[in-house]
Amino acid sequence: MITCHQRFSSEYHYSILPTYPLLADLHELWEETETESISRSVMPAPPYNAPDDVRILDYGELLITDKNEKYAIMDIIVLASHGILMRVEKSDDGKLLCAKIQANKITKKQYPGDFARELRALQLLEEKKTNNKYLPKLWGSGKTDEIRFFITDHVGETLQRQLLKFGQLSPSSAYRICRYLISALRTVHEIGLVHGNIRPSAILVGGPHERDIVRLFGFQFSSEHPRRPEDKETIGYPLDQYTARATHKGERAKPQHDMEMYINFVSSLLEHLALSQLAPGL
Incomplete structure (x- = not known):
C-alpha cells in the first residue's frame, strides 16, 4: 500500500508497502484529513483564448x-x-x-x-x-x-488520454503508476522543488506492454522550496478537483501540497478502476 502520512506541521514522509488496497485506503486518508469545510466541486481553470499562432511543424522539419x-x-x-x-x-x-x-x-x-x-x-x-x-x-x-x-x-501519451480512450484502469496498473509517482515526487522534493501540477494530464505513460514506462511531466507550475527572497512571481495554478486547498486560497504550493494533490489524484483513479479484476477477498 502506498500511503502519505501528512502532519499539520510542514513535516511529511512517505512509505511504500506493496499491497493492493491502496486506492481505498488513500481515499479514507483523504476523508480523515478533511478538516476544513471547503467545497470539493470542480472549479474551472482560468479562462484563456486559444492562440492562433501555434504552427504545427512539418514532418522532417x-x-x-x-x-x-x-x-x-x-x-x-x-x-x-x-x-x-x-x-x-x-x-x-x-x-x-x-x-x-x-x-x-x-x-x-x-x-x-x-x-x-x-x-x-x-x-x-x-x-x-x-x-x-x-x-x-x-x-x-x-x-x-x-x-x-x-x-x-519519449513516452507514449498522457494518462488522461489513456483514461479517456480505455475508460478503465486495472488494479495492477493503478498500483504501478501510484508507486512510481511517489518515487518521482520524493526525488523532486529532495532537490528543493515543488511540482504543483499532479494530475493525469501531467503523467506520461507507455502502452499496455510497457508497464514500467511512467514519467511525471508538466513542471510548468513548479517552484523552488524554500522560496528564494527574489522570487516574487505569482503562479497561476489550475483550480480543479486535483488542486490543494491552500492553492485554491492563493498560496504558493509547498511539498505537502504536492502530497495533497497526489491523494486527490489517487482518489480520482477510483472512478476508473476495473474492480472486476481485483483478486477475490481484496
Missing part, C-alpha cells in the same frame, strides 16, 4: 538545440492550445525522443503555465544527477523566431 544537435519532427503526441508534444528523431543515431514546443507569442494571460519555469526544473534535475527513471531527462533546448522547445525522453 529540424529542431536544433543549444548543443547543436538536430532532431527531425515525426508526429504529434499531444496537441493543446498552449503548445505541442511531438515525437522527434535524433538525426545522428535515429533515437526517438519527445519535443515540447510552445509559441513565443503565448502570454501568461493566454496560458498561466511557465515554459521557462519548466525548463529550469528539468535543468535542475539534470544538474543534481537525480537519475530517477520516473522523471524526464533533458536532452537539450532551443529557440527560433517562432517557437521555444526542449527535448526529453
Whole structure:
C-alpha cells in the first residue's frame, strides 16, 4: 500500500508497502484529513483564448538545440492550445525522443503555465544527477523566431488520454503508476522543488506492454522550496478537483501540497478502476 502520512506541521514522509488496497485506503486518508469545510466541486481553470499562432511543424522539419544537435519532427503526441508534444528523431543515431514546443507569442494571460519555469526544473534535475527513471531527462533546448522547445525522453501519451480512450484502469496498473509517482515526487522534493501540477494530464505513460514506462511531466507550475527572497512571481495554478486547498486560497504550493494533490489524484483513479479484476477477498 502506498500511503502519505501528512502532519499539520510542514513535516511529511512517505512509505511504500506493496499491497493492493491502496486506492481505498488513500481515499479514507483523504476523508480523515478533511478538516476544513471547503467545497470539493470542480472549479474551472482560468479562462484563456486559444492562440492562433501555434504552427504545427512539418514532418522532417529540424529542431536544433543549444548543443547543436538536430532532431527531425515525426508526429504529434499531444496537441493543446498552449503548445505541442511531438515525437522527434535524433538525426545522428535515429533515437526517438519527445519535443515540447510552445509559441513565443503565448502570454501568461493566454496560458498561466511557465515554459521557462519548466525548463529550469528539468535543468535542475539534470544538474543534481537525480537519475530517477520516473522523471524526464533533458536532452537539450532551443529557440527560433517562432517557437521555444526542449527535448526529453519519449513516452507514449498522457494518462488522461489513456483514461479517456480505455475508460478503465486495472488494479495492477493503478498500483504501478501510484508507486512510481511517489518515487518521482520524493526525488523532486529532495532537490528543493515543488511540482504543483499532479494530475493525469501531467503523467506520461507507455502502452499496455510497457508497464514500467511512467514519467511525471508538466513542471510548468513548479517552484523552488524554500522560496528564494527574489522570487516574487505569482503562479497561476489550475483550480480543479486535483488542486490543494491552500492553492485554491492563493498560496504558493509547498511539498505537502504536492502530497495533497497526489491523494486527490489517487482518489480520482477510483472512478476508473476495473474492480472486476481485483483478486477475490481484496
